[in-house]
Amino acid sequence: MSSGTYFPPPVGVEIPKAxxxxxxxxxxxxxxxxxxxxxxxxxxxxxxxxxxxxxDHELMVKAVRPIPTMQTATADED
Known part of the structure; x- marks a missing residue:
């Protein structure tokens, strides 16, 4: 890949439509x-x-991770 010669092969699976x-x-x-x-x-x-x-790293981590509930999101602000 580092030589710039990697080309993915054509792939395809035919799925019948209804x-x-x-x-x-x-x-x-x-x-x-x-x-x-x-x-x-x-x-x-x-x-x-x-x-x-x-x-801020902590702000970035919280921004990109899903938070399950509002209580979890505000728990460490108290």
Whole structure:
């Protein structure tokens, strides 16, 4: 991948439609998912410092994690 020669193979699974015909559903291979994860990790390492220099880390963590209830969201503010 670092040589720039990785090209994902064409993937597609034909799913029959209720009204006739087929729908092509693209399903990534394991190699595709590994490549996507490697690229995402590298991009995160390059981009995250741009945001963490100006944003409070604790605020950022709370902003990106789902909070199940309002009580949980305000519990540590008391």
């Amino acid at each position: 009204g006739g015909g087929v729908r092509v559903l693209g399903v990534p291979t394991v190699a595709d998912r590994v490549a996507q994860t490697a690229v995402a990790m590298e991009l995160e390492n390059q981009v995250e410092p741009m945001f963490f220099d100006t944003v």
